[in-house]
Amino acid sequence: MGLPELIESPIKGGTIHKYELTGGKRKFLRFIGCYLGRCNFYKNIEDAFDYIKNLEEVQNIQEN
Numbered sequence: 001m002g003l004p005e006l007i008e009s010p011i012k013g014g015t016i017h018k019y020e021l022t023g024g025k026r027k028f029l030r031f032i033g034c035y036l037g038r039c040n041f042y043k044n045i046e047d048a049f050d051y052i053k054n055l056e057e058v059q060n061i062q063e064n
Contacts (some may be wrong), residue, residue: 004032007045014052016045035059 004017014035021028030041033048035055042048 007031008049010049010052012056014056016048016052018045 002020004019006015007018008016010016014033017032017034019030019032019041021030030043031045031048032039032041033051035052036059038055040048040051042051
């Protein structure tokens, strides 16, 4: 099992990494979406992008 690989760093912050996990005899590709220290695993990259987008929107609302 290797380290997470950075695949995207949106302009407003946050990162998307891909990570291969091993479970038993299978390998699973997961995506990690991180924004301001909050990170979650997702099965597809679109969900990871949505997570970052939602956290950015919440952050903007709190600043206003």
